Amino acid sequence: MTTTEASQEVVLREISDMLRKVLDEQGLDDTEITTETSFHEDLELESIDLVALTGLIAERWGESVNLAEFMAEKEIDEVIALKVGDLVDYVVGSLRANAGS
């Protein structure tokens, strides 16, 4: 197992936890969140949920992982098509870039 694969897994788990917190589902919805889970279709996230998620991510990884900037570059239909895996990739990429700098 390479380092990247391990952090992918860890990041996915942490992001899943954050999403559950944002969604406030009290553990009632135990369907698995995977890299293929879509923000819009599957999780039905609203813009204010993304704001909350941004806060949690900044809290966890500091400003080096800036979801606000990540989202700002996206067109609306890209946001709609966004999957959890896209975010995981972005976080992993940002962390790696940060470590490398």
Next chain:
Amino acid sequence: MADIAIVGMSVLLPGAPDLQSYWRNLVNGTDSITEVPANRWDAGYFEQGGANRADRVYCRRGGFVDEHASVDPARFGIMPNSVAGAEPDQLIAMRVAAAAIADAGGDRRLPARDRVGVILGRGGYLTPGLVRLDQRVRTAEQLVRTLGELVPGLGNGELDRVRAAFTEQLGPEQPESAIGLVPNLAASRVANRLDLRGPAYTVDAACASSLIAVDHAVNELASGRCDTVLAGGVHHCHDITFWSVFSQLRALSASQQIKPFHREADGILIGEGTGVVVLKRLVDAERDGDRVYAVIRGTGVASDGRSASLFNPDPGGQVTAVRKAWQAAGLDPAAEDSIGLLEAHGTATPAGDQAELSTLAEVFGSAGSAVIGSVKSMIGHTMPAAGIASLVKAALAVYHGVLLPTLHCEDPHPGLAATRFRPIDQARPWSEPVRRAGVNAFGFGGINAHVVLEQAPSAKPAPRSITVREPSRVLRFAADTREDLARLLQADDAQLTAAAPVSSGGRWRLGIVDPSPKRLAIARKAVDRGVAWRGRSNVWFSPDPLLARGELAFVFPGLEAEFDPRVEDVAEHFGLPRPQVDGADLGRHGTAVLGVSRLLDRALREIGLAPSSVAGHSIGEWSAMIASRMFTGAAIDQELTAFDPSALEVPGVEFATLGCGVERVREAIADRPELLLSHDNSPNQTIVCGPSAAVAELVAEFRKRAVMSQVLPFRSGFHTPMLKPYLKPFLDLADRLTPDAPEVAVWSATTVSPYPADAQGIRELYVRHLLEPVRFREVVESMHAAGTRVFVQVGPGQLGSLIDDTLRERDHLTVAANSVHRSGIDQLRLVATALWVEGATPAFDRLEAARHPVKLDLGSPLVSVGTRVQVPSGGPSSLEPLTADFPIAAELEALLRETAASAAAVIGTRHQVPALRRLRKSVHVSTATMPYLLDHCFVPQREGWPDEADRRPIVPATTLIRMMVDAAEEAAPGRRAVRVHGVRLLRWLTGAPATEVTIEVVPQDSDRVRVTVGDHSEAVVELAPGFHAPPQALWGADPASEREPELTAREFYDRRIMFHGPGFQGITELTAVGDRHVRGVITAPAAPGALLDNVGQLFGYWIYDTQTAKRVAFPVHIGRIDLYGDEPTAGTPVYCVVRITEVTDTIFEAQAQLSVGGTVWAEITGWQDRRFDSHPDTDPAYRFPERNTLARKQPGGWFAVAERWPDLASRELYLSKYLSSAERAVYDGLPPRSRREWLLGRIAVKDAVRDLLWDNGSGPVFPAEIMVRDDGAGRVWVVGHHGFQLPEVSVSLAHRNELGVSIARLAGTPVSIAIEEVGSGPVHGRQAVISNPADLPARQYVVAWTEGPATSDQEENA
């Protein structure tokens, strides 16, 4: 050629009753081919394999629309009973054309009628109506002739009987059936019923008909002769003769599968269908802001000329047609990027596919790649309608950016290799920069057509992934306990989703929209644990329904970055105006937001959801003001029509949304004076406003700090002082609109409190709202604190998430009334479900199609006569053959005939009418024997109020009439009441407490009886052996003299203009109102007398609409009622016109006509309503006593009520709304002279207490729930009545002449109040002078009051 836009479409095709389902089927690759239904042709015609006879076919699969073939005749002004006789395809064309117009934005968006054409492709085939005509005219004759020849002894009588038995099976003879003979009627009927006055005709070019129709339409538009043309094709012929032709030609698929471009394609399957597109010049469509599915760039038509065979296609003509179309488009078909999709004719006959592929190879070459398809693989070959099925498919593909699959092409035709085209078996995004498609339709006999489509200039990009919306489904479960609900959910998913929605009682409720296994799992867990679940994953569950103790608010969105409302279907469904949705500039965006909210507000009220308070975000606050009815609908309409959005001038400053709280933003802008805080939206959202450079800088800075930030795509400077120089048009608007006091609280996000009720105060706040920040977060907090628990977002967008962000874990529900995720009606269904779970009782049925479609019979099956002939042994009559030889036989026969005739005469005379008799009977009147009285209660009370007498369940005047009519008929067996004279309504008859009344019938002369019901009512009833023929003349109305009613029928009841409950709410349409008439549709209710009661209600609407004072009116006298038939059964739509004949200060008089399907059922003359004194000030409390007061709050916090009921009868109306039975008994026991002031005191106290409760967060309180007591010595106190929980309240009251005053305070604060005429003596405490209202005697009083322990003067100072 001129570019032509497709702006509307609709279809009825196999498996697809409408455009949405067609699209779903196309994307999903649904195979809609089935076996022939039994009614289309007889199974005996099918012969497996062989069939070498004309009357046998070897194939029995095809595309059929029977299950979806219905029309709503009423919608097109057609009598339902004439549907059976009409040619079905004409009615289908009408339905589809109307749906296409609706899809294009509805009737209102059509240009002048003489600029609209209709051109439909249709063949002259043996359609069902024609076949039935042929059966009646020819087959019946043939049958009896053959039968007569075969069985020589059959008499003419017997043969006539056979003929009759045969034709009877064909239905009644109707001249209309012959009209199928005239093919152009398919188009003419559309033009006639939809009132389109441009050219209307059909074209027949076999399978190319639809595209030739489109070609004609394009020419009509290009030449400027028409501005809109409906084009399409119609084909509904599955007659066995039609199948026989294709069977004889061996063109039907022997494998019974239609597989275009498959290597082993072996023929067609026959389909049927209708499609219509609405076409306009592209420039016009863009000017009008139409939705454009696709643009027709070119059309081409050519014939094969002299070629090999009339039946075998020839590539020469096809090539010419295709090339002509591309030439017209000015495009080179051979260019590599010329085309992305070719919707082929693709009949799946070997010769046809081969010829078409040669054509494609020749015109387009093999360079490039594109998708080829044929919808015939899914629906069969729809013949003259084939071109339109293909065109609609291609236009949808272009519009949505999705390439569509073709079925059954696993092993493609080798000829494809020489072309650039390949079929696909699954839908996929169409991501070329310009989406362009070609559509082929090639007809028998060598007629060819091609159309080039291109995406609209404003087309959206192709989607990343493809999803189609399935029709929304709602599950609702209710139970009395949580355990029962959990038990209901134990069934497996399949059973649960199959369950019919439950809507009956039960406090524990669960709602699921679009159930899936995941959603059901969430629902089960939520119920098991008993935790509230409010909307995530479309599941709603509430262990403690919010509306049981909290209130409902409507919140209206303002301008948001995304604005994509889905309301067309809502407007269509409720018959409300469809708002122009267009975000082109700030003005248009703003009017669209207001229009959409207004429509949804009305729609929500239509389904019985009305708010207790309203609020809005930014300009949504204007929507809230409109919804509170500060302004009349007419005034708003006028302003919106007059408003020129392009003239609106605002500062060019920008807004940015920042994903954080207001404090953080304040800090960041503290040293940037050019930036202003404009909206405090929620803990995580704040908006600032300022010059674009400064805004951009701030956004970049916040983003860097990982705060989600976004510049909004509009500029206005609203809610900042920067708007100040631009205020004039807004102030002018305020000058034109004079507000009334709102009907419900309007929360201001400027002051974070409700709007004032006076015009000046409203205006001041309106101006502040434009210049000061929006404090939305605080307003949400305050509304919650004041008891609001359910927030309905009345519009699309994200406003609800701001509320959720603000309220977080606090108990509440937010739900949006519009969403991009589902159709407008589906989303309303979701709202209704969510609110139902919280204890609301929405009228779910109003969201379902209320129309009554009539099923069309598309078949012309063989007839079974259902009788036998008497095969004669000797002849038709045993005596007849003998008469020639034996005169005695002839005599005997004559004698027998004569005997029979006189026997009939004797029997006939015995049928004489018995004389009228006297009748006297006793009737028990109670809500138990007449449960419908509970829907005719004059006084509203709390749900579950135990004392029915307090509701005043009154026997309606018209029910008394019904009772009198029934009694008269009982006294005259065999006769019917045909006329009722001189109805007098003397005294109300109440159903609680229960009572006995005597009905007495006394004959007057040979055909009249006088009937009385106790001392409550009397009338003379005229009887006859049967009803008289109804008058022919139906009352009309000059359209110029009438207008659209301000209210819908639903609003009329919801706003309690009428007090009637559901059982008496018969008016389903308020059609029009004029200065002296009103007309509407009454759907006959079941309760006795309720139908005529609705005539009185319609009359009541006229009074409401046209009168300003003394609007409360009740019937006292009816001159005459003529009845022409049995009362229409419950559910029958009855058309009613009421004409007003006299208006005086004391009475209204009217006459009315009621008709069913164009036949008069009843006429009424001399209907008199007595007018009661009522005053506009008392109206809210009269209609909604639980939320309004008769007494008015005075500065200093005490209440005064003035007597607005000068006579006893009027007093009775108000008294009954305020006093419970117990108090009523006290009132009755008082000396008459004291009653008046006593009542004023009671009203003042009840209102002071109720207002105090409301100030402290209480929900609605009915006056009867507060019981006022006194010890006879001046001490007054209040207690809760029938279980009402009243906190400790001290009260004092006083009254003088026509004024009552009172004061109430919480928890032991002693209070006193006194009233004296000015100058009549010393009073102590705080003082105020109060005058009578202007309409009462001019008098002034001094009122003195105290509160707090300093004085404890609690004398009743009367």
